Amino acid sequence: MTKKTFPLTKERLREIEKRFPTPFYLYDEGAIRKTARRFRAAFSILPAYKEHFAVKALPNPAILRILAGEGLGADCSSLAELVLAERAGLRGEDIMFTSNETPSAEFRKARELGAVINLDDITHIAFLQKAAGLPGLLSFRYNPGPLKAGNAIIGKPEEAKYGLTRPQILEGFKMIKEAGVKRFALHTMVASNELNINYHIETARILFTLAVEILEKTGARLEFVNLGGGLGIPYRPEDDAPDLEKMCAGIREQYDAIIVPAGLDPLGIRTEYGRPITGPAGWLVAKAIHRKDIYRRYIGLNACMADLMRPALYGAYHHITIPGKEGAPLQSPCDVVGSLCENNDKFAVQRELPAIDVGESDGDFVVIHDAGAHGRAMGFNYNGKLRCGELLLREDGDITQIRRPETLEDYFATLEGVWD
Numbered sequence: 001m002t003k004k005t006f007p008l009t010k011e012r013l014r015e016i017e018k019r020f021p022t023p024f025y026l027y028d029e030g031a032i033r034k035t036a037r038r039f040r041a042a043f044s045i046l047p048a049y050k051e052h053f054a055v056k057a058l059p060n061p062a063i064l065r066i067l068a069g070e071g072l073g074a075d076c077s078s079l080a081e082l083v084l085a086e087r088a089g090l091r092g093e094d095i096m097f098t099s100n101e102t103p104s105a106e107f108r109k110a111r112e113l114g115a116v117i118n119l120d121d122i123t124h125i126a127f128l129q130k131a132a133g134l135p136g137l138l139s140f141r142y143n144p145g146p147l148k149a150g151n152a153i154i155g156k157p158e159e160a161k162y163g164l165t166r167p168q169i170l171e172g173f174k175m176i177k178e179a180g181v182k183r184f185a186l187h188t189m190v191a192s193n194e195l196n197i198n199y200h201i202e203t204a205r206i207l208f209t210l211a212v213e214i215l216e217k218t219g220a221r222l223e224f225v226n227l228g229g230g231l232g233i234p235y236r237p238e239d240d241a242p243d244l245e246k247m248c249a250g251i252r253e254q255y256d257a258i259i260v261p262a263g264l265d266p267l268g269i270r271t272e273y274g275r276p277i278t279g280p281a282g283w284l285v286a287k288a289i290h291r292k293d294i295y296r297r298y299i300g301l302n303a304c305m306a307d308l309m310r311p312a313l314y315g316a317y318h319h320i321t322i323p324g325k326e327g328a329p330l331q332s333p334c335d336v337v338g339s340l341c342e343n344n345d346k347f348a349v350q351r352e353l354p355a356i357d358v359g360e361s362d363g364d365f366v367v368i369h370d371a372g373a374h375g376r377a378m379g380f381n382y383n384g385k386l387r388c389g390e391l392l393l394r395e396d397g398d399i400t401q402i403r404r405p406e407t408l409e410d411y412f413a414t415l416e417g418v419w420d
């Protein structure tokens with residue numbers, strides 16, 4: 001069981017909306033810092049641990065700076081994310097660059113920053129060499145194929161476009177060694193929102209086993225392995241958060257059984273979690289503006305799936321609460337919907353909620369939980385919808401706007417030569 005909380009009262013929201021009208025994302029700095037510390041502490045039983053926050057989950061430099069202050073690096077997948085990490089003050093090996101189908105300009109930027117480049121294919125060795133030259137340290141992304149099951153979000157590894165096969169990994173290390181690369185690392189990312197800690201322990205076991213094989217067959221001694229992201233969060237109140245300390249103890253056991261006897265100790269451990277770091281510390285705050293009773297009851301919000309597409313895209317559950325009505329009796333189920341001309345624009349389907357007041361000024365606030373990762377980041381502009389802004393609840397209780405809402409001018413900014 002996980003208690004779903006929200007850090008502001010209805011009265012505080014009424015104050016805040018005078019300056020920052022809904023909808024907006026709210027992130028809790030204190031909660032993010034606490035989580036970052038918890039991860040570092042739990043993984044401290046493993047050598048040279050570093051978490052590279054997956055920028056794609058919450059690409060805002062204000063958040064990256066907070067995380068950098070807690071000793072976290074960044075995992076980037078594109079040019080924009082590299083620039084964001086740079087603007088947040090990160091440089092060099094604090095940045096991992098895990099991309100796929102990568103354009104040469106992105107490799108050049110990663111090289112310029114001194115980021116750890118994680119190659120997604122064996123042909124990318126030559127591509128990178130031509131685009132930006134080979135760095136002294138290189139990592140490969142491993143795709144374990146049938147060894148791992150995957151899930152609906154990330155797909156089955158066997159059918160996924162990412163990474164190199166085992167024979168290619170061995171060949172790849174031989175090739176980069178011959179080309180003069182001196183430092184080596186290995187990465188995989190095979191799960192998404194996986195709550196079962198055994199899955200992650202097993203991933204570590206697979207990587208450790210391969211690290212030993214790489215040493216034996218190619219002579220390349222890995223400096224670190226990156227276990228990727230994909231650790232789940234309890235979106236549903238009935239779910240339990242993964243036991244982080246137990247998971248780390250399990251990974252340590254595998255390390256002691258595989259890495260230590262092979263003489264590979266110390267082997268650094270890295271992760272690139274996004275969702276568990278900021279997911280539960282972010283909420284989409286909207287307002288109920290319409291109620292409609294036809295074959296079902298619909299509660300219409302002033303936000304839509306252009307602000308948060310996870311429920312529509314994956315059928316993902318996001319908990320919903322109504323500030324000020326936490327203990328109120330639940331009514332018969334309703335669908336909580338946005339204003340897009342898409343029938344799947346639903347934040348919740350047949351959800352039991354308290355009686356909801358509607359109206360642009362005095363309607364109820366509707367808080368959508370666990371939206372701090374892969375939330376605003378996945379927003380889009382279909383139907384000319386303007387993406388909402390982002391607020392940060394500081395540790396001293398102040399609210400800072402860290403991204404303003406989009407305007408019509410933003411939406412039209414790329415049109416050229418078509419106006420009268």
Ligand code: LLP
Nearest residue numbers: 054057098189229230231272273274275374
């Ligand atoms: N590293 C790599 C290479 C990734 O591709 C991802 C996510 C992460 C790290 C971070 O994973 P996390 O810890 O946040 O689960 N849009 C989906 C998630 C897509 C995952 C893509 N990769 C969602 O909303 O659930």
